[in-house]
Amino acid sequence: MTPEQLLSEADRCVKCGFCLPECPTYRILANEADSPRGRISLMQALAKGEIDPGARLEIHLDRCLACRACESACPSGVNYATLLSASRALITQRKQGRPLLHGSLALLVDPKRLDYWGRVFHLFRRTGVLTLANTLPSARLKRLLRLGRQLKPGASVKPGLYPATLPTGKLVRLFTGCVGNQMEPHLIQTSLRLLSRLGFAVEIPEAQRCCGALHRHNGYPDEADGYCEANRRQTGKSRAQTLITLASACHLELHEHRASRIPVTSLTDFLLDLPLKAFPPLKPYTGRVAIHVPCSSQGDRSRELLQRIPLAEIVALADNGVCCGAAGSYMLSQPTLSIALGSAKIEHLKNCQADILVTGNTGCAMQFRQLIAEAGLEIRVMHPVELIARQWGGTSDEVDQTT
Numbered sequence: 001m002t003p004e005q006l007l008s009e010a011d012r013c014v015k016c017g018f019c020l021p022e023c024p025t026y027r028i029l030a031n032e033a034d035s036p037r038g039r040i041s042l043m044q045a046l047a048k049g050e051i052d053p054g055a056r057l058e059i060h061l062d063r064c065l066a067c068r069a070c071e072s073a074c075p076s077g078v079n080y081a082t083l084l085s086a087s088r089a090l091i092t093q094r095k096q097g098r099p100l101l102h103g104s105l106a107l108l109v110d111p112k113r114l115d116y117w118g119r120v121f122h123l124f125r126r127t128g129v130l131t132l133a134n135t136l137p138s139a140r141l142k143r144l145l146r147l148g149r150q151l152k153p154g155a156s157v158k159p160g161l162y163p164a165t166l167p168t169g170k171l172v173r174l175f176t177g178c179v180g181n182q183m184e185p186h187l188i189q190t191s192l193r194l195l196s197r198l199g200f201a202v203e204i205p206e207a208q209r210c211c212g213a214l215h216r217h218n219g220y221p222d223e224a225d226g227y228c229e230a231n232r233r234q235t236g237k238s239r240a241q242t243l244i245t246l247a248s249a250c251h252l253e254l255h256e257h258r259a260s261r262i263p264v265t266s267l268t269d270f271l272l273d274l275p276l277k278a279f280p281p282l283k284p285y286t287g288r289v290a291i292h293v294p295c296s297s298q299g300d301r302s303r304e305l306l307q308r309i310p311l312a313e314i315v316a317l318a319d320n321g322v323c324c325g326a327a328g329s330y331m332l333s334q335p336t337l338s339i340a341l342g343s344a345k346i347e348h349l350k351n352c353q354a355d356i357l358v359t360g361n362t363g364c365a366m367q368f369r370q371l372i373a374e375a376g377l378e379i380r381v382m383h384p385v386e387l388i389a390r391q392w393g394g395t396s397d398e399v400d401q402t403t
Ligand code: SF4
Pocket: 022, 023, 024, 025, 026, 034, 035, 036, 039, 063, 064, 065, 066, 067, 068, 069, 070, 071, 080
């Protein structure tokens, strides 16, 4: 998007302020510059060259979660997410590519490097070095160390063709995600087993790339487009009937940027769209299950799926329209705000007395796992599909909830 295109889209904002009460950062900080309307004004000034990218501008744009709650509230239909991505790209351009940020993103989207650093991290943890690092004053470093405990080096699921239990000729492709495969390999393993039992062979290609969301949201649209193109090209060669996603953030990016030549479906939707008779009766569960709906999961159907579990009490977590503060790399870049938003969710969880929290996004699951553990709560965090697999007599019980 050129600065002129950015200005033209931003001009659609009539500054009515309807979006302000929906914006989580405005609700916390009560500052116009941390509201959608204020940020759009800053973006306009940036595109016109009236202000330079610098700490004062970036601080407000960086605090934005990209949760898009403002878009749903906007009567003028302003495409806020596009404006934000374009503005971040302008800042990146004008700041010579921000090499430090670029290097960190490169690490997150490279499974081999992430696995390597996961091993180093665990080694440091065993030797006690991390206890010292934890005393450092940097809130970002502390957050990194706390979240890093969820890394499962060496456990990631390898690319390959995973056969169905019975040969049926049905083939699907699984999008594993880069961080997801390091943080939630148990979810991928459970999904493989579930699909196999339903008669689907599953392919995970070696050439699968990141969905591009992290780069797009941080001001590197060309790289994000490159990832989309790579995924588009390799799905074009596949015989699979659909590309199945597990994390809603990856799903949204693949879907919005048409990064697949075969249809993209979340595993939740895929299971719901199978004929009912393909599904075995599920074992009853007598606990309470709270559903967290990620910002990236528009039209979330987890409740519909989980209602198939006899006796389970399914409740929506209060304030589901408000971001949990995970928001991709936001957890690391804005630890204070991220934890403030996450802690509000923990209070809702305590109030609803849930036994299990389900969420369909890796980042949200990481946020909840850390904050639940630190609050001393015994609430398990699962993907809706993991709970279904468990009640089918699947093997989700072996899930390691390391935090
Ligand atoms: S995307 Fe979310 S945090 Fe950012 S301005 Fe909109 S509502 Fe606020």
